[in-house]
Amino acid sequence: MRKSIITASIASTLLIAVAFGGYAQAKPVDLDLWLLQAVTEAGPPPDDWVGYKIIREKLGINLKLTLQPSSFTDQDTKISVAAASNTLPDIFGVNRDLLIKIAKQGLVAPVDSLLPMMPKRTETHYSDPMRNKLVMVNKKMYGLPDPGAMDRVEGLVIRKDWLDKLGLKVPTTIDELYAVARAFTTKDPDGNGKDDTYGFGAYYESSNLATAGFGRRFDYIMGAYGVAGTWNFESADKFQFNVRNPGFRKAVEFIRKINEEKLIDPSWSAPNKDEFRARWKQGKFGIWWEQFAALATQANYKDFDNNFPKGEIIPILPPKGPEGKSANGLDTANARIYAVSAKAMKSGKGPAIAKLLEWMASDEGYYLCGFGVEGVNFNKDAKGYINLQGIDPAKAYSTKAMQPLTQLRNMVYINNDIELAVRYPTYKSANGKTMDPLGIWRFFKNSPYTQAIGSSLVDPPSNVNDFTRYYNENLVKFALGQQALNDKTWAAYIKGLDSLGAKDIEKTAKAKLLDAELLE
């Protein structure tokens, strides 16, 4: 009896060992990931990247990374072709419009069932209901919306050294802003004896329905009249195109006035961001709207710093309009979306995908994908903050050569303090002033913004190009004085929008936003 018990025990132990051994040595799952690369010029992680080994040995996954093309258009093309030929990879980054389209075609799978398999990742990445709405089709999530870019990153800035030289105070209303712009234009704020400066600087950057009009560089002016953004989201009753609001015409009249009086750099009507940024760095104007990192990180600030070592740019609150309204910009939802192909889900790769993403949300995955190998590429303190003490400078995670090691960082970043502190460090400018890009961001973040989260959900109409072209071009003509601006011409403009289906667009958008509970 005892012998048979021992025999049975040995047999069962062997059986368990074989079973678990078999599990441990099971053939790894192949996962094909098309990555939205973090640094387009850097290239993929090398073949001997330690992450591949960890993922294979710990997770049982053979990860095959493909970097997507660098531009959104090329990404869309590549994914569209793969979708049309039913050769989508297992998991891939995709923009929202294309995701919705291929989700409706049944080419991507709902991912709701994966969330319970990755509780930590769900908590850190997929717990924002507003962001999740971006990937919803018929109440199901068809994508994994990772936290995208930081919010409220743009705002109004002014040349403080010019204000000081002319003895002016920081403007707080639209009228004061106008007076300062006039002084910047006429009183030689840079003291070079030449009439070569303007009050305002901007460029026309409207590109789609959500940013129709003059584009975001004029948001602080539109905001002063309560009409920042394409839509009026105040309530369901008031939901409509902002152009129907009387304040919109007043804002257009203001822009027309500063253009007529040459208080704005005349290059504004050209859609050229590079030229715009070159011109503020060359001291051509003193009031503009800018993204905080494009303004203040060392790489971006250095040209201005070299040209004007004593120059100083400060963020200011957006000006208040006649009714006391103000806005620096629009609150919108954004995300970096990854989708799982229906083919991958059908072939049972869902759990492996969840396992990979959950690992990326673990400390090991987070630091490895976000900053490299601890002790080699970075060190961290007790609170988890990153530093480079004792690290070989050539191998620091922030150097150009090490960028391939952290190409997956946008899949792990969640815009927490650890990341922000290393992404936007403080430094000293030429005049010894401490530059704090994050301080500027926090200033913008606490300034008034107009709620427009639903704008990301409004599906463009079929004639969106004709519609936005008419919408934008006429506004620019009004502002440039190429078209009279009076009751008759304004009514004709609105009528023209209606003839292009403005009322239908409003009706469809309203129904969708009510359904998504983004209007009350």
Place this chain on the structure above:
Amino acid sequence: MSKIKSHDEYVFQLVANIFLGLMLVVVLLPLWRVFILSVTPFKYVDNSFGLFVNPIKWTVDSYAQFMSHPSFLIAFRNSLIIMFGGLAINLFMTVPMAYALSVRSLPGRKWLNVVVMIPFLFNAGLIPGYLVVTGMHLQNSFWAIIIPGAISIYNMFIMRNFFAEIPMDLKEAARIDGAGELFVLFRIVLPLSIPIMLTIGLFYAVGHWNEFFTPILYLNSNKLQPLPVLLRNILMGLNTNEFVEYDTFSQVSVQSLKAASIFITMLPMMMVYPWIQKYFVKGSLAGGIKG
């Protein structure tokens, strides 16, 4: 009478010269402007609308920025492989077919011409092409770029017309002396077809050098990407520098880098073109006369 004629000719020549001179200016000015921009330091970028550049203010930082990129040489090598490899395949496929279709006694010649015309007029489209390439497992190899465009019907027709214009007597004489068709092609026709070979070769080479879309579709490995894709990635990186703060980005202006990227991609073709220009005109005209 002859005096009036020569006066007319003089006027015509003068007008033609002025017109061509203006055309030259129209073509060269943007190129010159791009070049100036590419060598202008950031501080002076705004003033670069001037057409002349002060040598004291020159900088080659933009070019250095591209060429110091670790992948630049690899991408350059890839572009050369695609260009020369593609060119060899193109000529290998185009020349025999063009010659065969130029031989009037070829049985079924009309029918073959019709068959050849079908894909020329009706393109199968992107998706079927993608399916064929992926079905043949050509992805991630240069074959995916080269084989789908192995022969251009348009170029083949130009070459066929050129071959057809070579005096029949020369070919007949060779055949009477016992030469086979390969001998006629390689020893009689091709030596007389240098202009068209160089012309069509240039068409193909330029197309391959500028390959951008198909590498994006089919080459997933960065190690295989050609120069236009790398330059695009570098430029796109500049556009994202507002979101990150790593020491990866340019120390020169975006405008200068864009201009330099244009020049870098144009340069090899600009160097080659003058040497074969005299053949180019002759080849394209001669091949294009007959329908």
